[in-house]
Amino acid sequence: MDETARIVVGIDGSEGSLAALAVARQEAALLGAPVEAVMAWDHLDQPGPEPFDPHYSAEKAQAWLDAVLARAVTDEGPAVTGRAVCGHPATVLLDAGAGADLLVVGARGHGGFLGLRLGSVSHKVLHHAPCPVLVCRERAAGEVPSTDGRPVVVGADGSAPSRRAMVWAAEEAVRRGVTLVAVHGWGLPSAASGPLADPSAFSLSEAFSEAALELVTEEAARVRKEVPAVEVEVRSDGTGAAPAVLDAAEGAALVVVGSRGRGGFAGLVLGSISQQVAQHAPCPVVVVPDAD
Template identity: 40%
Template sequence: MSGVVVVGVDGSASSLAAVEAAAREARLRGAGLRVVHAFIWPAMGVPLGPSPMGPAEGGLRNMAERYVAEAVERARAAEPGVEVSDAVVTGEPLTVLEAQSRAAELVVVGSRGMGGFVGLLVGSTAVHLAAHGRCPVLVVREQPAAEGPIVLGADGSTAGEAAVDFAFAEAELRKAPLVALHAWTTWNALMPAPKDPSMPYANPQGALAGEEERLLSEALAGHQERYPGVVVEHRAVHGATRTALIEASRSAQLVVTGARGRGGFTGLLLGSVSQALLHHAHCPVAVVRAAVARH
């Protein structure tokens, strides 16, 4: 066994779905599974034990232990061969899980938690981890298509290279086909050089589409050789990236995207495409940041 997959739990149905997904990811990787609950109450200065007037099994600490025990039981039932450990870690969930991500292969969370407000489509923990986590973050949303492909949002950016690596590896682990989708419009396309400098915007018909298809091929170059068993479909489409990926997610078992891509603004912690997928995708979403140093 090598490495560990971390899953954050809080007793919600969403986090238990994340546990099952995390257990599967651990099995595929030959990794261990670490079930983590962030126990914020000690920092709030509130009583942690059972009330003198209540049952002995009451109290916040016992509740946290029950959340973890239920999650561990769910993980072992889903994947009996996976080694499962657990921890109740004092701290705020965002800080705890970000720290856990430093030594993890993957962090898995549900899209909604116990503290989710009605109308908030994705929990703040998921968004924060996608922007700051030190490893890829898998956010479990709706049930995926069992036999669907892995869909990769590829934009040809340097920041997106880690997402390409992750998508190919995931497709190989799952023995699933990979759809590499690159969507472009006249506003974000790479403009080919004009043949006549006096007419800077007069390019041959189809030139933009050709440039974008080339960009997609270059983004995938080398990966198909490293993963010869992965069947890859190149799909360069004219349209909005968010719309295209959300639509593709309807028949996918996983969508993979970078945290930032072409055209990202300095200081923007999570790109608009990643945000849209976390809110509206019809399957789990993996957000993969560019390689970061681990301390």
């Protein structure tokens, strides 16, 4: 076991958080790391279905968490320790994630509105986390996302955040023994597309396509130098950045994106592309933050 590695997962007893726990343990097995399951509580938002208890305490919160983990962790996989912390869920998770290799959250927990793909806690964690964040979709009870042979997909645009994401994704692909699929999505300017576009737009499209393929090929070569064991497949897609990554995500084990790519505004922690991917990808998504 790597005693320096650490994976943190947020848990509140919901199906989404239990799915996140299962994925966190998958990642822990790959890294040889322990898992710390963190639950936030306060006196006005007590876990479990029991009636409000005016005398609720830290000891009761910890006992409830321990019971949840005892029911959820029944095999001999990576060890899980539980910690109940009084505070707002997002704040508690962000504090726990400091220094972690990975912070895992469910897309929605208790209190999430039906129809919303990403809850308020996971949304805030994605915007402010100090480490890579994995967002896990809720699945049927007991179902764990399949990883057998499925590729890791990463968005590539040549920016510094994208390059950090590519290295993280390449190392993950090697750990899993699968191919890394590097995707660069692009699109023509609006004036060069549509029914009123200039006839020369076709040659412009060819130029964009060639440049995009060259870019993603160069980025793949760059990541191979840093992670020599990785096998990389490159794709260029003219449907746009987020649609290209989401299309490649079908059948993927994991999608990885940088927190911001080209065109991101200074001061924004999470860019529009990474938000769209985190909201709509059919598989777990990892968002790799900018360097400090």
